[in-house]
Amino acid sequence: MSGHGEEISVLHVDDDPDLGDLVAVHLERVHSDISVCTERTAADGLDRLSERAFDCVVSDHDMPEMDGLEFLMVVREEYEELPFILFTGKGNEEIASDAISAGVTEYLQKGVGTDQYTVLANRIERAVGERRAKTALEESERMLSTLISNLPGMVYRARNEPDWPMQFVSDGAAELVGYGSEAFESGEVSWGSLIKESETERLWETVQTCIAAGEPFEVTYQIETADGESRWMWERGRVVDTDDDGVEILEGFITDVTAREERERELANQRAFTEKLIDSVDDMFYVVGTDGSLVRWNDTVQSVTGYTTQRLASLGIEDLIADSDHEKLWGVFEETLETGFGTIEAGVETADGETLQYEFKGSRIEDERGDLFGIAGIGRDITERKRRERELREYRMLVENVGDPMYILDTDGTIEMVNEAMAAHLGHGRSEVIGSEPARFMPEADVEKATALIRDLLGDEERTWAAYEMRTIAADGTVRINENRVAPLFDEDGTFDGSVGVMREATERKQRERELERYETIIEAVGDPVYTLDDEGVFTYVNEAIERLTGFEPDALIGEHISTIMTGEDINRGSELIRTMLSDPTRRNVTFETDIVDQSGDHTPIEIHIALLPAAKGEFNGTAGVIRDISERKDRERQLAEFASVVSHDLRNPLNVVKGRISVARKSSDVSHLDAAASAADRMDELINDLLTLARQGETVGETAMVDLGALAGQAWVDVETGEATLEQFGTATVEADAARLRSVFENLFRNSVEHGSTSSRPGADDSVEHGSTSNSAQSDDTVAHEQRADSGAPVTVSVGTTDTGFYVADDGAGIPPEERETVFERGYTTSDAGTGFGLAIVDEVARAHGWSVSVTESEGGGARFEFTTSSER
Incomplete structure (x- = not known):
């Protein structure tokens, strides 16, 4: 059998190792796309299922500890759709019925020869294929449902009649027009009744013309919604079928385009408004063609340069920039056309010969057809910024003298500045750090956490900084845990200008905290009650398991004396054992049996393992203990004692008869005594058989x-x-x-x-x-x-x-x-x-x-x- 190119992973469970290997060999030989993983027990099979995904499970029925049907039921609880084939040599109608009831995919009885493996391979391929096809179909249906539910409008199926009666309407109808899909599908509301009367005839003629030509139709028209609001709809549809009456069935999509229509009407007003807005901006606004010619500018350009409108129309961008900055100008110009954005600081030469320092930020723009048009940008006086840069240098001097690592990120999240403490913390030179992405020195998840914190701070006017735990990775691979305080930076206009962080290493503290958390988790995971007592015998800690044994909630016992759940005599025994440990440094713990008294006053036999809490030499700081309920063990001991008593009593009598009769027969040579001895032996045999039966019945x-x-x-x-x-x-x-x-x-x-x-x-x-x-x-x-x-x-x-x-x-x-x-x-x-x-x-x-x-x-x-x-x- 040849494969189909898609591998099928099979888990085979059979307690016969030779048969398990044989099945794997034959399956992989007859079907090249099947790979088999063999396990000997159902428990191992469940472990393997938890480790990796399989396309199919094949299992024997008769197996120790857990048979095939039990294995099937456990698999069905966790993997409801996973194909499961019961491949067994023990076949009968009862097993088959139970397997089908438990949800088996296939039931196949083992036979003689190799043909059975071809059949098994076919069953595997069929079961996996059906499951994959079902999964693909469900995914396709899910995607379609998601697509329809996310469409900004409604999908419909309607008869091609004047009122457009709907057979199906998606859930988007309610949001679109105020009527639910049920109203349209039941005929309570017709789509035609919503269309403006002035639009009805035009719409009908357009749709019928397209249908007659065998083409889809696209129409835009006005309707009135349930709340009386007029809205513009855009619809696209086509004929998909014809019913028994010869009426075409239409399917299509309708969405609200009111905003688009209104935008088009407002566009002219917006253009005029934009012109006025640009002229009112204090910064220089400009549009430059791809050849460097001035295409558009605002009034600020005229006021700053002193040139008239007519003069500016005859100038290029280089005529406004100082000669010393021309080379830099054209480099950034080409970069902006290529990358879409560029920034330059340059001198602006005015009509009266004065040179002013400006920062120009420009972006590449395209025309309505998408063709490159030029560069639009803003020119801003940077005199004040230069002053702030001087102040920044002063602050940097202060930062360098701070012992904690500090850094600044620019608006793109790139490291813009680090102090010497930060460089030493990372084990790199400052030049290696500056300009790098933070992810080079810390996990990506911590970078994302910091980014989210900065974003939260930008949206919260009441908070100026936030702290979070983050890790750094030094040049030698050392990972440190730090507390990082971050804050956003703003320019004089309140615009986000990057972020700053100050770190303080907390590796040792976090290690101690996590070690404590691990111990607490381990203690809570222990099924037995665990506690600690101070030197006065007062509870300082108990885990949740104490409640099952005593009825007391853990919080209720904290601060209470051990006598709350133990009698005085047992407390004295425990105290004596503790004194023994204190006097013998070689003894680290002791164990003794006692009773615990629950909230109702009932006694439960327990076993306590006690150890001393760490303390300075010669001091006693309290104890820690683990309590184990030994009720079942005590019951078994009592039952064993009772059983032994019965056995010793009931077997001793016939045994004495056998010995006595044989002794008399030896001395008197009267063999009739042997009959009595044999009868007593039969009696012993009967007792032994019943004892064995009784022992087995207890299972x-x-x-x-x-x-x-x-x-x-x-x-x-x-x-x-x-x-x-x-x-x-x-x-x-x-x-x-x-x-x-x-x-x-x-x-x-x-x-x-x-x-x-x-x-x-x-x-x-x-x-x-x-x-x-x-x-x-x-x-x-x-x-x-x-x-x-x-x-x-x-x-x-x-x-x-x-x-x-x-x-x-x-x-x-x-x-x-x-x-x-x-x-x-x-x-x-x-x-x-x-x-x-x-x-x-x-x-x-x-x-x-x-x-x-x-x-x-x-x-x-x-x-x-x-x-x-x-x-x-x-």
Whole structure:
């Protein structure tokens, strides 16, 4: 397959390294424009997506930690439109359905041979092509919409009829004439009704003539807006279609040209006004042709030079300039014609022989056709400016004696002056700095910031200067942070004439501030509470995490004593550890466990890591600490201790039986004791299996699906030795669950009902009842169990049904006494010498792993009823 010239970047995620490499090789071979980046896990794939852009994602389904569907859902949250192809060897309708629901672009099952890679390449090319085409179309539509919305008028589609009924009008209509687009499109207002009656006939004839000739039309006419104002409109349109009735459909653009019309009418008045204005200017105004001849001048030229109008008409520009400045004059003259602007200082010779110093600023001008016409400019007496230049030299002397770096920029932002301190600060000679752009010595962003500040100052009459932080880069590459005070400069006329800046280095201060900010950011990012105490045990700092643990807002704890959240005994323990650190210089920190008291008075177990705050030798300045909530760890420790207790108790009895029976068999040679030992070993095996099951049930559930409770209960009933017991079902429902683990719930409850509820399983007067960890020793409580159910002799009936908030499993057996219902779910609890005591604990663990709750009560038949709450309501 040949490419199309536009590269397609593919991220391939597959936990099989050999298959991942094989896919990359074949894809890049069959499609030269495809480049493949391979990752082994979905997590690595997500990291790669965050680092660079890809055109398509190809993923396997069965992968550790996060499978392909989970990977797809995470990708869809961040990259909604990114093509995603599920390329998997595990294919079934359920996976395909889930993938489609999650927004997969393509679902392709792996096959044998290399043809599958050609198919995969085609799917990739198609998916990427569709996405790129959609993106291009959306961009095109966006650009068109933006163009229309930015047009200074309105775009329309209308029928070619006298009233110009509109089928479409853009949003610009409201601003143009005061009527919204809805008014025109609904027929409430017709465009023809707005046109001045005097314009109607002329406009219609012009448009029809152009249409008949097959040409676009351009017309200018007057309308009356919604508020009664007369406005001039310019319209351009053409025929684009014909409807079923044979009426031409027009599309075009209408804009307001009232200002243009008015400008044209005012132009003559403006010319006359300009002439008067030029003559009233105190400076000399002139227009010089390309040959240097005087074309136009104001009255000031006559008054300054002493020449009459007739005499000036016969002179050229060089006749007014002193001979000594002629060479400079013609150089600037040519420069102005070439670049568009020029300035010269020269002597003006008057009619009576006096020479005056003037500054001439000229600009290149063109005629109405755009051809070069000459130079227009202003001549200004610079006597006063020369005086200011002398003053400036004096100020410069003062500036040179100031230790802070100082500079002046001209109106173009070029460095015009720096003092010796500035040159030394930059590590360059002054001649290297002056005339340079500031960006040579500082980042462009700081230059833009200074420019914006000067602009703000120019627009604010109340402010004369502003300060900002900026960086300078010296000749040796050293970067310094400075506080720069800038101010605009003005000439005597109040015209902006550049800017000045005075800097003071603040590198060390800013480094300290930024280091502090970094530490504060790190502390706030720590998930655990962090605090500091002064030498009296008063909070001087706490981060935001303290509120989650104590309920106190950080500001509420600042200034409070540590006793606000800790008891006196624990404070004494902490103080003793602090004294230990103070006496032992090698110890930098200590850790101890205690309780923290929250705003409600509740205690939470915590672990505190304490360190001393920096202080002069031999002094104590307070402490810093990190608090960690260890509630879950303590719970796990308690559970582990409980689990170990149950295991040690319940395995010790059958282990003792095995040892005792084998010992007797060895001594007496009576092998019948081995049967009892084998039975005890079987008992141990059953206990171990249940313990392993219980340990696994505590984990989070696996893949869930909607499960039919009735069908699953029926399957579980078949797998349990139920004897003569019967199962009844009252209604059914579906619930989202891990089917295998929910099935184990039914199996354990059915086994519990059969073993503890039926007549045959009821303990006799000599049977022992084992309560696992809830009793200190095996004791004879058989009479309690015996009294729980009348000896009817009938086999137990088990029922399964639904409730408003879940489902239940009940029997008509012996039941569970109220005083024992709180403990039946404990590990090791049993009332049978044949049970392991873990069945109901497994039931409780599975329910909690699903986010459900389970409780036990009395059934209608007097037996046990286990109710599961899976939701607030069904």
